[in-house]
Amino acid sequence: MNIRRTYRIPENRQVVLNKLIKLQWVNFFFRLSIVAAIYFAMGNSQAMKAAWLEDILTLGPPLAFLIAMHIQKRPPDKSYPYGYHRVNVIAFLFTACALFALGLFLLVDSTTSLLEAKPTSIGAETFYGHTLWAGWVMIAALVYSAIPPFILGRMQEKLARHAHEKTVMADAKISKADWMTAVASVIGILGVGMGLWWADAAAALIIGLDVTRDGYTNIREAVGDLMDRRPHSSETGKPEELPALLEQQLMALDWVERASVRLREEGNVLSGEAFVEPACDKDLTSNIVQAQHLVENTDWRISEVVIMPVTDLTRASD
Structure with a gap:
């Protein structure tokens, strides 16, 4: 979605x-x-x-x-x-x-x-x-x-x-x-x-x-x-830990079993995908909207993240 x-x-x-x-x-x-x-x-x-x-x-x-x-x-x-x-x-x-x-x-x-x-x-x-x-x-x-x-x-x-x-x-x-x-x-x-x-x-x-x-x-x-490399800090030049932080926040939601986040830089903003393995399918649409707001409000640089529910997280995030 x-x-x-x-x-x-x-x-x-x-x-x-x-x-x-x-x-x-x-x-x-x-x-x-x-x-x-x-x-x-x-x-x-x-x-x-x-x-x-x-x-x-x-x-x-x-x-x-x-x-x-x-x-x-x-x-x-x-x-x-x-x-x-x-x-x-x-x-x-x-x-x-x-x-x-x-x-x-x-x-x-x-x-x-x-x-x-x-x-x-x-x-x-x-x-x-x-x-x-x-x-x-x-x-x-x-x-x-x-x-x-x-x-x-x-x-x-x-x-x-x-x-x-x-x-x-x-x-x-x-x-x-x-x-x-x-x-x-x-x-x-x-x-x-x-x-x-x-x-x-x-x-x-x-x-x-x-x-x-x-x-x-x-x-x-x-x-x-x-080349859509993962976000790097403009100060240190090292990879940022933001994807891992978003994964932790998503997995803290009751309806999420596992999550994997990929981000890329588009100029000075970030976009990417979040693959989530739901623990249940109840109210899935509203839950995805909730996850969307959670992700986009974590960091001002995030412009767009696609929230994608999957049945097999390992295959989806490869």
């Missing part, structure tokens, strides 16, 4: 989502300003070029989240009878692929520079008749590029945990990679200034390794969601 209901976002979560939307707009415009600052200060630095290209790609995740939030509000229709919740997974996968592609580019580009032993030249700039080493301009731009991601990333992570938003959680990791990239680039530029020609490319290589690792981890997480 499938009792379809319209999914309603809890009021407290809606408040968090509104904050996340505002935060992602702020994040997007700060990243735009960082892209401009790094571009004008880039020069011939490999680390600066790596940081600039990374900043360009980081414009995508907040936009993907904002678009997904708009599409997600659409009600179920004939073409999409299960709603549009999984648009968040698509945004999450887009974010992960962009991050992974960037990491691979940085790895190849920086490794090539190290193998070819190309020294990085950082020239000088003239300001109002005074000559200034261009490295200081680069460092100033990098320091600016580190501050907003450091602050916004912590805010993203905190709100994403409350709202169970994996796209924003992944974007928080990107923000962390941003400020780490800036710090590594500063070290590389200072190394070049001290005569260590390899420091700039080495810093870019370290950045590439970190970005590639984060990209791969997030791709694996997004693909798992698309």
Whole structure:
């Protein structure tokens, strides 16, 4: 028996989502300003070029989240009878692929520079008749590029945990990679200034390794969601115990002999099936309705669970 209901976002979560939307707009415009600052200060630095290209790609995740939030509000229709919740997974996968592609580019580009032993030249700039080493301009731009991601990333992570938003959680990791990239680039530029020609490319290589690792981890997480993997915590990445909790609650009902629950993630909500072996057939329909209310009120993320009475639970849940 499938009792379809319209999914309603809890009021407290809606408040968090509104904050996340505002935060992602702020994040997007700060990243735009960082892209401009790094571009004008880039020069011939490999680390600066790596940081600039990374900043360009980081414009995508907040936009993907904002678009997904708009599409997600659409009600179920004939073409999409299960709603549009999984648009968040698509945004999450887009974010992960962009991050992974960037990491691979940085790895190849920086490794090539190290193998070819190309020294990085950082020239000088003239300001109002005074000559200034261009490295200081680069460092100033990098320091600016580190501050907003450091602050916004912590805010993203905190709100994403409350709202169970994996796209924003992944974007928080990107923000962390941003400020780490800036710090590594500063070290590389200072190394070049001290005569260590390899420091700039080495810093870019370290950045590439970190970005590639984060990209791969997030791709694996997004693909798992698309393949109907059991729910995983957005904080720890470990499987959740919610299916076992629902089974215990169902078996606590007088009319249920045994129960087995399967859940999957559809964006930031959960759906699945609950197979129950009735102890008796009396008032079965009303009992199923009771079980439906019990399941859907256990966790705000549960959008729909099909309650299916079976005679042989072992065969039904295989």
